[in-house]
Amino acid sequence: MALNLWGWDDQWAKCAAQEGIDSSSIGRVVGQDRASWSVQTDSGSEQARLTSKPGIHSTPVVGDWVVVEPGPMPSDPWSIFAVLPRRTILSRGAAGTGGGTQVLAANVDKVWIVHGLDMPLNPRRLERYLAVVWESGATPEVILSKADLAEDLEGTAKQVKVVAMGATVRCVSSEDPETVRDLRNSLAPGCTVSLLGPSGVGKSTLVNLLAEETLAETGTVRAGDRKGRHTTVRREIFRVLGGALLLDTPGLRELRVGALDEGLRGAFADIADLAEHCRFRNCRHDGEPGCAVLEAVEFGNLDSDRLAGFRKLQAEAAHEARKTDPLARAAALTEWKTAMKTLKHHPKHKRR
Ligand SMILES: Nc1nc2c(ncn2[C@@H]2O[C@H](COP(=O)(O)OP(=O)(O)OP(=O)(O)O)[C@@H](O)[C@H]2O)c(=O)[nH]1
Ligand SMILES: [Mg+2]
Ligand SMILES: [Zn+2]
Numbered sequence: 001m002a003l004n005l006w007g008w009d010d011q012w013a014k015c016a017a018q019e020g021i022d023s024s025s026i027g028r029v030v031g032q033d034r035a036s037w038s039v040q041t042d043s044g045s046e047q048a049r050l051t052s053k054p055g056i057h058s059t060p061v062v063g064d065w066v067v068v069e070p071g072p073m074p075s076d077p078w079s080i081f082a083v084l085p086r087r088t089i090l091s092r093g094a095a096g097t098g099g100g101t102q103v104l105a106a107n108v109d110k111v112w113i114v115h116g117l118d119m120p121l122n123p124r125r126l127e128r129y130l131a132v133v134w135e136s137g138a139t140p141e142v143i144l145s146k147a148d149l150a151e152d153l154e155g156t157a158k159q160v161k162v163v164a165m166g167a168t169v170r171c172v173s174s175e176d177p178e179t180v181r182d183l184r185n186s187l188a189p190g191c192t193v194s195l196l197g198p199s200g201v202g203k204s205t206l207v208n209l210l211a212e213e214t215l216a217e218t219g220t221v222r223a224g225d226r227k228g229r230h231t232t233v234r235r236e237i238f239r240v241l242g243g244a245l246l247l248d249t250p251g252l253r254e255l256r257v258g259a260l261d262e263g264l265r266g267a268f269a270d271i272a273d274l275a276e277h278c279r280f281r282n283c284r285h286d287g288e289p290g291c292a293v294l295e296a297v298e299f300g301n302l303d304s305d306r307l308a309g310f311r312k313l314q315a316e317a318a319h320e321a322r323k324t325d326p327l328a329r330a331a332a333l334t335e336w337k338t339a340m341k342t343l344k345h346h347p348k349h350k351r352r
Helices: 010-018 123-136 153-164 177-185 203-211 262-267 269-275 292-298 304-323 328-344
Strands: 026-033 036-041 044-050 065-069 078-083 089-093 101-106 110-116 139-145 168-171 192-196 236-239 245-248
Touching: 026 044, 036 065, 036 078, 044 065, 089 123, 110 123, 110 203, 123 139, 123 153, 123 262, 123 304, 139 153, 139 203, 153 168, 168 177, 177 203, 192 203, 203 236, 203 245, 262 269, 262 304, 269 292, 269 304, 292 304
Parallel strands: 044 078, 110 139, 110 192, 139 168, 192 245
Antiparallel strands: 026 036, 026 065, 026 236, 036 044, 065 078, 089 101, 236 245
């Protein structure tokens, strides 16, 4: 069925069946423009709006599985009634002073953190991306793009591997088809991969290379500083050759973190391991006696800049956590259950 092409699997089918939802009422959000969502359904691609009926509070994002229904007339947009509980949630701290988090995408299996080798590496920025991805529940991979423009490919790759802490690191170049083939072979059909990185690093180029056709628009970088021009303006999922689903995203100017828990442990596994040996359970690695983390820095086993980066992220994340409602997740689940109850009373969804 068509939904499988967009990542529908047994686990999702089970989730829907438990709620008595027929697959004809399911769709995947593959694009969004303000108040209109592009949804792939069993019967094809449809434009959908949020239902005006009460019950839906979480705004669907690209990657979400949603419960939908056709409009009264064939030319009318479809309605979105509910969002299926998300498997993974990729989010960042929202810009501005108001705080809160912004969900970038949902149900992403893997995130490619893209760094262009025509620019110097910023390890602190990479750590920030890694923390955000580990936090999402998706698996991070680091993609070093523009290998043909690298000044010191091996040196940079080595440096990245140290920071990536076990996450897979891959090199690609639009000039070398073999690198693209290797990347394609690493993807299972139906898996969803989000590309993440600053503007101009070659995210959309990579989508097109893997698709072997121009699906996403690309733009040149500025001659002086090699910065991108923010060519991609919306998040969108493309099916590429081999059946993987690539979520292209606009280049990020900065990546603010939301609350981090697993994210910090994932991106800084070395510090988390060391911290186990600190004398005090709640050691802040800030001069306390018997601190294994500071000892590691002293003996040259831990980069002091890395520790500084860790502490900065930790402080930022703690600040965000204080702002976010700890009951938000529970509330989302309740909302889903209520939406499902309402839906079951709808004649179309009554179990026979
Ligand atoms: N030499 C070389 N150029 C590349 C490679 N990959 C991408 N580029 C170039 O880098 C520029 C930016 O590529 P895009 O794919 O538009 O970058 P993007 O990350 O999608 O940028 P935004 O959409 O602005 O976030 C284009 O001129 C590409 O041709 C590569 O492997 N080698
Ligand atoms: Mg782009
Ligand atoms: Zn300590």
